[in-house]
Amino acid sequence: MTPAEIRNEILDILEDIAPDEDLSGLKDEVAFRDQLELDSMDFLDIVMELRKRHRVQIPEESYGELASMQSTVTYLEPLMKDLQKA
Amino acid sequence: MIAAQSTLNLPDNQRIVITGIGLTAPNGNSLGEVRDALLNGRSGVSDYEIRYVGKTLAGVCDFDSRKYQARKDIRRGTRAGSVGVFSANEAIANSGLDWENVDRSRVGIYMGVTEHGNVETENEIYELKGYDYDIAFWSHHHNPRTVANNPAGEVALNMQITGPHYTIGAACAAGNAGVIQGAQMLRLNECDVALAGGLSESIHTFGIFASFKSQGALAEHQDPTRASRPFDVDRSGIVVSEGGCVFVLERLDDAKRRGAQIYGELAGYAINTDATDFVLPNPERQSECIFLALRRAGLAADQIDIVSTHATGTGSGDVQECAAIRTVFGKSERTRINNTKSFIGHAMGAAGAIELAGNLCSFQDNVCHPTINVDQLDPECELPGLVLNESQEIDKPEYILNNSFGMLGINSAVIIRRI
Numbered sequence: 001m002t003p004a005e006i007r008n009e010i011l012d013i014l015e016d017i018a019p020d021e022d023l024s025g026l027k028d029e030v031a032f033r034d035q036l037e038l039d040s041m042d043f044l045d046i047v048m049e050l051r052k053r054h055r056v057q058i059p060e061e062s063y064g065e066l067a068s069m070q071s072t073v074t075y076l077e078p079l080m081k082d083l084q085k086a
Numbered sequence: 087m088i089a090a091q092s093t094l095n096l097p098d099n100q101r102i103v104i105t106g107i108g109l110t111a112p113n114g115n116s117l118g119e120v121r122d123a124l125l126n127g128r129s130g131v132s133d134y135e136i137r138y139v140g141k142t143l144a145g146v147c148d149f150d151s152r153k154y155q156a157r158k159d160i161r162r163g164t165r166a167g168s169v170g171v172f173s174a175n176e177a178i179a180n181s182g183l184d185w186e187n188v189d190r191s192r193v194g195i196y197m198g199v200t201e202h203g204n205v206e207t208e209n210e211i212y213e214l215k216g217y218d219y220d221i222a223f224w225s226h227h228h229n230p231r232t233v234a235n236n237p238a239g240e241v242a243l244n245m246q247i248t249g250p251h252y253t254i255g256a257a258c259a260a261g262n263a264g265v266i267q268g269a270q271m272l273r274l275n276e277c278d279v280a281l282a283g284g285l286s287e288s289i290h291t292f293g294i295f296a297s298f299k300s301q302g303a304l305a306e307h308q309d310p311t312r313a314s315r316p317f318d319v320d321r322s323g324i325v326v327s328e329g330g331c332v333f334v335l336e337r338l339d340d341a342k343r344r345g346a347q348i349y350g351e352l353a354g355y356a357i358n359t360d361a362t363d364f365v366l367p368n369p370e371r372q373s374e375c376i377f378l379a380l381r382r383a384g385l386a387a388d389q390i391d392i393v394s395t396h397a398t399g400t401g402s403g404d405v406q407e408c409a410a411i412r413t414v415f416g417k418s419e420r421t422r423i424n425n426t427k428s429f430i431g432h433a434m435g436a437a438g439a440i441e442l443a444g445n446l447c448s449f450q451d452n453v454c455h456p457t458i459n460v461d462q463l464d465p466e467c468e469l470p471g472l473v474l475n476e477s478q479e480i481d482k483p484e485y486i487l488n489n490s491f492g493m494l495g496i497n498s499a500v501i502i503r504r505i
Contacts, residue, residue: 016161017158017161018158019157019158019161020156020157020158037158041162041226041227044226045226048223048225048226051222051223052217052223057222
């Protein structure tokens with residue numbers, strides 16, 4: 001998957017776990033928590049959805065990498081570059 | 087132990103009244119809708135399908151869960167939580183309380199449930215099967231969804247209530263048990279407003295259907311609206327339903343002070359236990375429970391205008407309850423006897439509360455709604471005062487007694503006085 005495809009996948013997950021949020025103006029470099037109402041359970045949802053959809057395992061010590069869209073895509077790129085977009 | 091005297095002799099701060107009602111039932115999403123359905127013979131039972139069981143029947147609610155909840159909260163929470171949030175918000179709106187200025191730390195939430203967690207656990211295991219039972223795919227939402235206080239806790243979160251909240255697990259006596267618990271907490275001054283009643287999400291667990299089926303107690307009928315038929319000789323068992331009913335309870339002095347509408351006063355109640363069987367009822371203990379409620383209310387049986395029966399449409403359960411009622415009310419010419427499950431099925435933890443609410447309207451309209459679907463009365467269910475198939479106008483009713491019984495031999499009776 002390309003970085004753009006990974007970004008779209010994260011957006012898709014966010015639409016599921018935060019269905020009341022308008023994601024059209026999401027700023028990639030700004031922390032999710034500073035622009036969306038997300039709590040720790042929501043971040044665990046992101047981790048779980050990546051595991052379920054792509055079998056990507058994110059260790060607990062790396063959860064901090066999921067702070068913003070930009071950091072998330074950067075972190076996931078090496079883990080997902082060999083995956084095919086569903 | 088409450089003294090064997092009328093609550094009329096108690097100070098107003100020990101008298102508990104109902105000042106608001108919010109509900110969702112298979113045949114209506116407000117008290118007015120449900121009452122209209124009850125007076126016009128409208129059932130809420132429909133065809134239904136659930137995994138593993140397949141095609142069956144159920145009482146399904148169609149309330150607007152988005153009225154009080156964001157999509158995210160619905161996704162994160164449980165169906166019982168949504169039923170509770172809807173019912174509690176509707177109850178507060180109905181009560182006329184100035185909610186914005188109510189001290190939320192003095193509001194208590196007491197929700198009766200038959201069971202909780204089956205739905206969420208079944209769903210999670212079903213999902214897990216797709217991942218070859220690798221628990222790395224087990225949801226972190228499982229515990230907060232399945233803790234026993236979940237439905238009451240979701241109400242607290244949604245309404246920003248910081249007083250006590252918990253559920254009361256009381257099998258199918260839970261609706262009455264919630265009301266009783268709320269009243270007790272008001273009398274103890276643990277809260278100033280009690281949101282009390284019962285909730286059920288039971289139609290979303292296949293296990294409830296499958297277990298009743300294995301027990302030979304799951305209703306079947308070609309016409310869903312005719313499936314729930316307590317007292318009828320051709321009854322075939324229980325129709326499982328979902329629903330919720332929350333009462334706003336207050337002390338009489340508080341209700342008077344704010345000029346609240348009052349639906350009725352809790353005149354008496356009792357809970358006791360058979361201690362004889364896991365599932366089979368015990369009419370002797372049931373009649374003792376009713377007698378205890380009457381004694382605590384300072385009433386004789388012939389002062390009760392309406393008995394709202396628990397009967398679920400099972401072969402033995404209906405007969406046993408009728409035996410208990412015969413013991414208490416067999417000589418009462420005044421007492422009318424009806425059954426609300428014949429319209430909506432068995433709403434489990436919500437049943438007692440919804441059935442009480444449906445009958446409370448009699449204080450305004452002087453009508454006793456019937457038990458429908460009784461084509462041929464089972465001779466063993468023959469009782470004086472049974473109101474069958476058609477509503478009956480009655481003299482101005484003063485007292486309603488609401489029966490609610492459950493597995494493991496829990497019995498409850500609540501008596502409400504017109505005020």
